[in-house]
Amino acid sequence: MALPFLHRWTDSDALSLGLLGVGNIGMVHLKSAVAMPAVDVVAAADARPENRARARNDGVSRTYDDYEALLDAEALDAAVVALPPFLHADAVERAAEAGVDVFVEKPLARSTAEADRLLETAREAGIAVGVDHTLRYQPDMMGVKEAYDEGGVGHVPYASITRLNDHPLGRPPAGDAPPEWPMDPEAAGGGSLVELGVHCFDVLEWLFGDLEIKDASMGRTLETEAEDAATVLMNAPETGTTITLHCGTYQWEQLPEVNTRLRLEGVTGTISNREHLPTNFYAGAATSALSNVASRFTSDEPDVFGPTFYLQAHYDALADFCDAIREGERPPVDGEDGRRTLALAETAYELAAADAAADADDPDGLEAPEVSP
Secondary structure (H helix, E strand, O other): OHHHHHOOOOOOOEEEEEOOOHHHHHHHHHHHHHHOOOOHHHHHHHHOOOHHHHHOOOOEEEEEEEEEHHHOOOOEEEEOOOHHHHHHHHHHHHHOOOOOOEEEEEEOOOOOOHHHHHHHHHHHOOOOOEEEOOOOHHHHHHHHHHHHHHHOOOOOOOEEEEEEEEOOOOOOOOOOOOOOHHHHHHHOOOOOHHHHHHHHHHHHHHHHHHEEEEEEEEEOOOOOOOOOOOEEEEEEOOOEEEEEEEEEEEOOOOOOOEEHHHHHHHEEEEHHHHOOOOOOOHHHHHHHHHHHHHHHEEEEEEEEOOHHHHHHHHHHHHHHHHHHHHHOOOOOOEEHHHHHHHHHHHHHHHHHHHHHHHHHHHHOOOOOOOOOO
């Protein structure tokens, strides 16, 4: 249903868009936006000079070293918030003061409490909040959902999802030191469960409806402050499906390999995302990977749209948000969706912490169980 307070965008020309943060994912959003019809990327902000230079090389005419300065100076219809998570709430607050709709990189915030404050600020200002949960936009995930909705495998008693990559350390040998904030759970909101698990929660709710967390464990495969591995057991009451989720940032991800697995075990068969990968994905991704390696020696910019399997999903998510803003509709993946994934992550953290505390109190498991009279 259309939301009247979103009908501010009335210009017959392009939607005016600003980028708040043009690091790795910010550049993906920038390249997506400049390729879109009826979108005008007017400005970008980033504290790092090299990032601002990259944005200018990609056609952004005005850059700022501070996102507040951009919001003060530019007349925008919408902004992409691609800043570290500890800046999301402040950036949305500043955008709300300017009356600018926002598309926020996941996680929406570092906690549900912070998300609640962010969303209340947006409601009071009448701005829309979209969240970049892109897993549901990947063609393999869309293929799984279509096959599941068709009912060919019948009831699905069990499903599993795994998502692994090497964020934030990268593949060795290390060149530059990784950014500090992804290694800091206070700045990032957590570890692997927030970095990768929230995407998995979103696609699982998209498939099965509301989720209930039953148990969880966190691990540190590497010597990091936050978890780099998380395993969660869930139930989907609406469909009666038991689900396991595992995510981790301990495994190198090198195209053309895809380190995401989704399997639905139905009573008459199995649906896997592997069955729905684009037929040209591996060849295209491998060619792009080789091209990007070569670009390091020729000083050319890497082709970030090369592995289109992932990056087309980011394009489609941002395009859907922009279309919703034009039409005065609620974004298809909105702030409440982003908050729900954070609530699930918090419950998993709490259960894992409780289990760890219980194990510390009784490390040998020798405590006698309670017996009902």
